[in-house]
Amino acid sequence: MKNEFQVIADLIEKDKKVLDVGCADGTLMKFLKDNKNINIRGLEISKEKVQECIAKGLTVIEGNAEKDLKQFPDKSFDYVVLSQTLQAFLNPELVLNELLRVGKKAIVTIPNFGYWKVRFHLLFKGTMPITKTLPDEWYNTPNLHMCTIKDFFHFVKSKDIKIFKSLALNNLNKSTINQSNLGVKNLFADLGIFLIEK
Amino acid sequence: MNTEKNIKTLIVKKPLKLDCGKTIKDFPIAYETYGSLNSKKDNAILVFHALTGDQFVTGINPVTNKEGWWSYAVGPDKAIDTNKYFVICSNVIGGCMGSYGPNHKDPDQKIFGTNFPVITINDMVNAQYNLLDHFGVDKLFSITGGSMGGMQVLQFISNFPDKSKTVIPIATTSSHSAQNIAFNELGRQAITADSNWKDGNYTSNETNPGKGLAVARMAAHITYLSKKGLQEKFGRKLQEREDLKFGFDADFQIESYLRYQGSVFVDRFDANSYLYITRAMDYFDLAKQFNGNLSEAFINTNAKFFIISFTSDWLYPTQENKDIVIALNSIGADVGFVEIESDKGHDSFLLNVPDFLSALKNFLDKSYEEN
Numbered sequence: 001m002k003n004e005f006q007v008i009a010d011l012i013e014k015d016k017k018v019l020d021v022g023c024a025d026g027t028l029m030k031f032l033k034d035n036k037n038i039n040i041r042g043l044e045i046s047k048e049k050v051q052e053c054i055a056k057g058l059t060v061i062e063g064n065a066e067k068d069l070k071q072f073p074d075k076s077f078d079y080v081v082l083s084q085t086l087q088a089f090l091n092p093e094l095v096l097n098e099l100l101r102v103g104k105k106a107i108v109t110i111p112n113f114g115y116w117k118v119r120f121h122l123l124f125k126g127t128m129p130i131t132k133t134l135p136d137e138w139y140n141t142p143n144l145h146m147c148t149i150k151d152f153f154h155f156v157k158s159k160d161i162k163i164f165k166s167l168a169l170n171n172l173n174k175s176t177i178n179q180s181n182l183g184v185k186n187l188f189a190d191l192g193i194f195l196i197e198k
Numbered sequence: 199m200n201t202e203k204n205i206k207t208l209i210v211k212k213p214l215k216l217d218c219g220k221t222i223k224d225f226p227i228a229y230e231t232y233g234s235l236n237s238k239k240d241n242a243i244l245v246f247h248a249l250t251g252d253q254f255v256t257g258i259n260p261v262t263n264k265e266g267w268w269s270y271a272v273g274p275d276k277a278i279d280t281n282k283y284f285v286i287c288s289n290v291i292g293g294c295m296g297s298y299g300p301n302h303k304d305p306d307q308k309i310f311g312t313n314f315p316v317i318t319i320n321d322m323v324n325a326q327y328n329l330l331d332h333f334g335v336d337k338l339f340s341i342t343g344g345s346m347g348g349m350q351v352l353q354f355i356s357n358f359p360d361k362s363k364t365v366i367p368i369a370t371t372s373s374h375s376a377q378n379i380a381f382n383e384l385g386r387q388a389i390t391a392d393s394n395w396k397d398g399n400y401t402s403n404e405t406n407p408g409k410g411l412a413v414a415r416m417a418a419h420i421t422y423l424s425k426k427g428l429q430e431k432f433g434r435k436l437q438e439r440e441d442l443k444f445g446f447d448a449d450f451q452i453e454s455y456l457r458y459q460g461s462v463f464v465d466r467f468d469a470n471s472y473l474y475i476t477r478a479m480d481y482f483d484l485a486k487q488f489n490g491n492l493s494e495a496f497i498n499t500n501a502k503f504f505i506i507s508f509t510s511d512w513l514y515p516t517q518e519n520k521d522i523v524i525a526l527n528s529i530g531a532d533v534g535f536v537e538i539e540s541d542k543g544h545d546s547f548l549l550n551v552p553d554f555l556s557a558l559k560n561f562l563d564k565s566y567e568e569n
Binding site (some may be wrong): 041051054062072 | 502504523527528529532533535548556557561564567568
C-alpha cells in the first residue's frame, strides 16, 4: 500500500464510519476494514474498479462524486476521504462542500503543483510537468484544476473551513505544514494531505 | 404434459389476508430446491421469479423439458453456487406452475378463472414467507431476483426486515412506471380481445386464448431486448427466402423469431395467470405503502443490499434502480450498486453476461465468508 494511504489511515480512529470517494480498486478501503474495523463505503466511477472492489468484498456504489454525493445525508460519515481527485472535477469547490456536508470530517489529498520538480520541469523544459504524482500528458490527463499546497491552504482558510491537520508528503517523509513553513513545504512536498471540517 | 408428479407443493394452512380484502387458506405453493441446507441453516437463498418464470430455476424443467430460467446464474460452481448454498424458489400465487392460481378450482370445484382474487406483490411474498417455516430456516442468507423477482425482493425485506442477511434486487423498480403499465395493458388487451378468452372462462386446451397470449408475449418480448441487440442479431435478415414475398408471412427473421417466442409461450403459460401477474406488477408501488417515502420501507432492516442494473435495460432502467440505492443511502443502509455494461436489454440478468455473473458471485461468496 502506498505511503499516502498509510498516512490517511493513521488519521482515522478505529471503529469509525468512512466513505472513500473515488475509491478505485479499494486498496485503502480494504486496509481500513481489515485493520481498523472501519465501517467503510466507496464511491467509484469506473465499472472495472467497482468490480475489483466487489471481488474484495467491499461495499461500493458506482457513481460520480459530482452528482451522487447529494444522496448521502448530512454528517452521515465520521470521515470522507478524497485521494488525489479534487483537481479532476469540473467543480472542485462544489465537491469539497459536499464532502464537508456528508462527513463530520474530510481528508483531502492533493498532488502539489508547487513541488520543485514540477516547477523545474516547466521552467527548464518548457513543457507540461510529468512527475510521479502527475504521470499523464497534457492531452490525456484527467486533471482540470491543478493547484499547489499553498493554493489549497489559502482556499480552505478563505472558506472558513477548519484545518485540523495539514501534512506534507515527500516520498516517505511526512511533516506538518503550518503558516510559517508553507512556502518551504509548497516547494518540497509532492503531496499535501489535509484533515478538514466545516 | 404431466405436471402433478414433478411438482412439490406446500399446503399453507394458515389464512392469508390479501390486499384485495379476501382471505385465502389451505392453498398450495409449488416450490423447488437446489443444493442442501447445512446444519447451521445459514446458507439458504430464496430466489424470486419474474413474470413468466416458475420454481424451476436451473437444470431441466421437468414440466417443459427446457432449461430452467436462471441456469446461467444458478447451479454447481455458478454465481449462485448450489454446492455451497441451498436455493429455494417457489411459483408465485396467481401463477400456473402449481401454486394457487386462476387455473385452480374454487371450493365448489369450478375453475376460478377471473373469479380468482386479484393478487399483489405483497400477497406473493407473504405467501412465500411460509417456506421459511417449512424448511426450518430462521434467517435466509440472501434473497434475490430480477424484474418482478426484484420487486418481491424489495417487498420481502420490507415486510420481514430481519429475515435475510443480504438482499440483491436486480434490474427492477420500486414502483411500476406508466410505461411499464402501458406495456402490460397491451398484453392484457391482446388476451381479452381473443374470442376464446370468454371472460376468463375457457377450460380445455383446445379453446384457450392462445393467439391473444402469443401476441402479449411477442409485445413483451420486444421490451426485454435492446434496439442494438435486436439490430445485431436480426437486422433486416430474411427468413429462409431470397427476397421479399410481398405478403404477410414472416419475411423477416425478427418476425419469425417473435412468432416462435409467442407459440412456445402458449404451451407453457396460462392466459389468466398472465392477467393476474401483470396486474400485480402494475399495482406495485413500494413508496406508496410508506406515504411516498421509499426509505421508510427499509428503515428496520440491517441487511446488506447489492443492487444491479444493466446499461441497455430500458424497461427497468438504471435510474429506477438507482432510486432504490438513493433511498437506502439516505438512511445510512449498507448498499452497493453496479450498472453492468450489456447490449442484451432487460433480459441481461437471465443471460450469459460475465460481468454480471462475476459481480453476483463475488458479492455472495464474500458476504458469506464474513458470516
